[in-house]
Amino acid sequence: MKTKNVADEVLRAALELFAQQGYANTSVQQIVQAAGVTKGAMYHYFTSKDDLLFAIYERMLSLQKRRLDEITAAGGETEEVLRAVCEDVVVTSIDFLPEGTVFFRSQHMLTPERQNEVKRRRREYHDKFAELIVRGQEEKRFRDDVPVSVLIAHFFSDIHYLPHWYSHEGPENEAELAAQITELFLRSLRRADG
Amino acid sequence: MKTKNVADEVLRAALELFAQQGYANTSVQQIVQAAGVTKGAMYHYFTSKDDLLFAIYERMLSLQKRRLDEITAAGGETEEVLRAVCEDVVVTSIDFLPEGTVFFRSQHMLTPERQNEVKRRRREYHDKFAELIVRGQEEKRFRDDVPVSVLIAHFFSDIHYLPHWYSHEGPENEAELAAQITELFLRSLRRADG
């Protein structure tokens, strides 16, 4: 029988505390206590508190990218691909609500270098997402009277906002909510004369 | 003729620094230096650093509430009132971009009491906004296959997201953007068979 992995326990505790109280309000001491490890052990695996925070970003960025790649790789009609992507993002965001809470709230607490790294990877992600919209516009299915950047923001704002209002205790069914949000987005995205 | 008001200068500096670096990364020392006053003077007007943060919330909450009240008081067709409200919120949010940055990012840094106060007043605001949507549903103009709470979140997510991507240097014209975001929202809100 093996004791729980130190790094994992620390990350789990850090995530929970960062989501609950915020990064700045959480001390390393609190984290190691909640994880049941000592400071020395933690610093053996992470070089800094910032490292813990970035690990959360890293995990989210990788996850989102991987899923986007998988879905777009499968191919299909533009709107159906986009629908799949959107619903997946919503569901994933709900499944990783604490991560999202931290992700959207604490970017400015990272070191400047890592802030740039995060920005870069999110831009990559948005760019790939944008391709779908552009393709739809070229197919004359999606409106082009609104800048693509606005359309993208219009969708991601919903994702961003989820951790602020969604509650696992609430009545919303996760898949249903994903379908609803996606439908709202697609409706506003389609050409009026479509 | 007297020099600028101490409280005003401090608040201005605090807002700027909080928006740039985040609340936790900004020291009272930095604020008073930027404001050109002494720490003692600052504490003559504000009881704590938290007080400075809350002052920003207070100002935003009052402003939003006031504008919502004014526009709804003017009356009119439901969709037109809603359109006016939405466009105004977008424009106001752009005009107060630093305030918005702080507002949506630092709520968890307030004292618990004040977090509740903010929540309470935002709920009030949302409730009044919800009335417009419900009215539109009763008039059979707005869809009712999606919970009102989701519709509201769908709109406010855009507001929330603005400080994350909007740049005064960007190409977007503020009024035009307001019209676009509002139109995207209304399009998704109208009944499909409308």
Added chain:
Amino acid sequence: MKTKNVADEVLRAALELFAQQGYANTSVQQIVQAAGVTKGAMYHYFTSKDDLLFAIYERMLSLQKRRLDEITAAGGETEEVLRAVCEDVVVTSIDFLPEGTVFFRSQHMLTPERQNEVKRRRREYHDKFAELIVRGQEEKRFRDDVPVSVLIAHFFSDIHYLPHWYSHEGPENEAELAAQITELFLRSLRRADG
């Protein structure tokens, strides 16, 4: 009609607060608020916070000295004079309980010079009190197998301790208590073979 005297109000408030919370835990701001005057006004009458404290000592020292002088001046049998003095001190201490609380607790908060001044005047007082005891010893009425300094301490300890336990709400009648404490002291003071 004339408004209340500023200096009196300040002193009254200072005494109350010092007795309740201690000198160090009471801010000048609290005092002037409780007194209903402004800081400027207070500093017009008192040069420092220490001044307020010393005023309380001054009042107590003068009062005690005056009463001791009056009673001894009246003359009489040694034990009767001593009894009168002791009972009077007890009664006075009860009447000025807040003053006593401050007096016995805050001496070390005075400036060194004033601490010496207080010591000097208390010594004067004790010396005069000691004279009565010595006279009684010379008259072979009071024991002399215990140093006078110990006998004096034995009595003043009761005075000193009063603010620590006496409560105006309690059952003790002030005059009766004075008689009891004095009798306990005199009993222990008299020669065993008396």
Added chain:
Amino acid sequence: MKTKNVADEVLRAALELFAQQGYANTSVQQIVQAAGVTKGAMYHYFTSKDDLLFAIYERMLSLQKRRLDEITAAGGETEEVLRAVCEDVVVTSIDFLPEGTVFFRSQHMLTPERQNEVKRRRREYHDKFAELIVRGQEEKRFRDDVPVSVLIAHFFSDIHYLPHWYSHEGPENEAELAAQITELFLRSLRRADG
């Protein structure tokens, strides 16, 4: 071989400075300097300055209680037990004069919770002491024309007062003084017709 324990050194320094200058006039800076440790080290062992103060109370309360228990457990004639207790308290108070100075002067500087804790434990102690007196009264050896609470106060006032006047440089022999004070108390306690 290791250098002196940090916590012990800090407590020793704190006690000395609190006794000399008072709690409020002593800064944490002074304490750690006198102890030869850093502030961080101190806060590793004590959560606050108040903690240092309470540690002094804790030590005294435990000591007094322990000794009282030991002596009363040994049993014996009421007056002899009481005499042993009283003499022991005096001697102990002299041995721990700085502790006593702080103990009787700084209670109001503790947090309210801790003030209550101290009150509670002192009451316990007094209650046990009172039992001896009551027993003596029931045995018709001690007077009962004065409330027990007054008799107790009469004795503890002497203890309380010791740090105010006793000096290790003085002529008093500690054991002799203990005997004298105790005898004064017992004399006043015995029935007049005894």
Added chain:
DNA sequence: TATGAATGAGGCTTCATTCAT
């Protein structure tokens, strides 16, 4: 690998006192 005591810099806040009006 792991410990946890120790560091040391920096943070927020308090407050007696002054002074221009």
Added chain:
DNA sequence: CATGAATGAAGCCTCATTCAT
């Protein structure tokens, strides 16, 4: 006489990180 805004020094405490073991 009186105001109360402003000063400036000092106070208590936190905490990420290091290091001898």
